[in-house]
Amino acid sequence: MSNDKLLRHARIDRCFHWLTAIAMTMLLLTSLSPILGWNWAWYGVHWVAGLLLTLLILLHIVRALFWQRPGTMLLSASDFSARGAGKYTLAQKMMHLGWMLAVLVAIVTGLLLLKKAGVPFMERDPYMYSLGTWGVLTLLHDLAALLSVFLVLVHVYFAVLPEKRAYLRAMVSGSISRADLAAEHDVERVERGE
Amino acid sequence: MSLLRYGHDAYGATVLNGVSWDLLPVAFWAGVAVIVVHLIWRALRRGKCA
Numbered sequence: 001m002s003n004d005k006l007l008r009h010a011r012i013d014r015c016f017h018w019l020t021a022i023a024m025t026m027l028l029l030t031s032l033s034p035i036l037g038w039n040w041a042w043y044g045v046h047w048v049a050g051l052l053l054t055l056l057i058l059l060h061i062v063r064a065l066f067w068q069r070p071g072t073m074l075l076s077a078s079d080f081s082a083r084g085a086g087k088y089t090l091a092q093k094m095m096h097l098g099w100m101l102a103v104l105v106a107i108v109t110g111l112l113l114l115k116k117a118g119v120p121f122m123e124r125d126p127y128m129y130s131l132g133t134w135g136v137l138t139l140l141h142d143l144a145a146l147l148s149v150f151l152v153l154v155h156v157y158f159a160v161l162p163e164k165r166a167y168l169r170a171m172v173s174g175s176i177s178r179a180d181l182a183a184e185h186d187v188e189r190v191e192r193g194e
Numbered sequence: 195m196s197l198l199r200y201g202h203d204a205y206g207a208t209v210l211n212g213v214s215w216d217l218l219p220v221a222f223w224a225g226v227a228v229i230v231v232h233l234i235w236r237a238l239r240r241g242k243c244a
Contacts (some may be wrong), residue, residue, distance in 0.1 A: 035215045131203050135210030139198070142213035146221040153225030157232070 006179050006190065008087075008170040013068075016060050017171055022100055023053040024139070024148065025193045040149050045146075047119055057103060076146045078194075084186030086194035098151050106144035120143075 009017070026049035030042040064070050072087040075097075079090040087095070116134055118124030129137070159168045166180035178187050199211040 032218065035218060073221065131209040136211065138212035139210060146217055149221040150216065150225040150228075153222070154228050157225075157229045 004179070005175040006178060006181060006187075007174055008078050008167075008176045008181075009174050011174060012063070014171055016056060016063075020053065020056050023049045023056060024103075024152070027053065028145065028148060028152065032149075043117065047110075047114060047117075050107070050114075053103070053159060054111065057107060057190075072194065084182070084189065085184055086186070086189045089184050095151070095155060095158075097146065099155075101146045102147040102151060103142055106148070109141040109144065112137050113141060 024073075026045060032050065033040070033042055064073075067149040069087075073096055075093055075095055079085065079093065107143040112129075113134075114122060115124070115128050116126045126134070157165050159171075163183070166176050167185075181187055181190060195216045196214040197217065199214050201211045202207050203209050
């Protein structure tokens with residue numbers, strides 16, 4: 001890598017991002033297609049994609065906690081100062097927070113709903129909870145799906161904006177130039193791992 | 195437009211089934227609204243800088 005470029009995302013993190021994107025796309029397409037009038041046996045693809053997403057998120061949490069600097073993604077007072085951002089801008093942190101909320105709620109409620117709907121490796125038990133409790137779990141799962149629809153639109157929009165495209169390139173190649181980074185970041189802070 | 199979906203249990207009592215799918219277009223158009231507002235803000239900012 002040339003001196004002009006900085007490594008922004010390691011290969012494993014890029015793989016995580018794109019596999020998560022595939023899983024989320026499959027989950028949204030499978031769950032929303034019957035609502036949009038396309039009736040097919042969507043549930044099999046949905047729970048497999050859901051378990052793939054669960055596995056990816058568990059790996060991401062372990063990697064973030066033990067191999068990365070989770071503090072770079074946390075909101076801090078410096079995000080609201082005039083100085084350049086650290087590794088992530090305030091908008092990127094807010095997007096991560098939104099995804100965290102949507103995905104964690106979807107995963108927890110989705111795993112519980114597997115017990116109601118049934119999967120080949122787990123006996124179905126729709127009487128585990130009352131109908132009211134299943135209703136609340138489904139409500140939260142639905143809200144996570146609606147939030148995901150909103151986040152997909154906003155996330156893809158910012159990814160393809162010309163002035164933000166360096167971030168998209170970094171999510172493909174791994175690196176970003178110092179000049180591109182300097183537009184919104186304090187390169188010294190980024191190099192210090194903030 | 196309803197906010198929630200309801201069904202009935204074996205005794206005919208109303209039970210919650212989840213979020214009303216009337217809200218799906220709301221989520222979609224909320225995303226579009228953010229995009230449009232940002233595009234307008236971006237155009238205004240560029241106009242000021244030019």
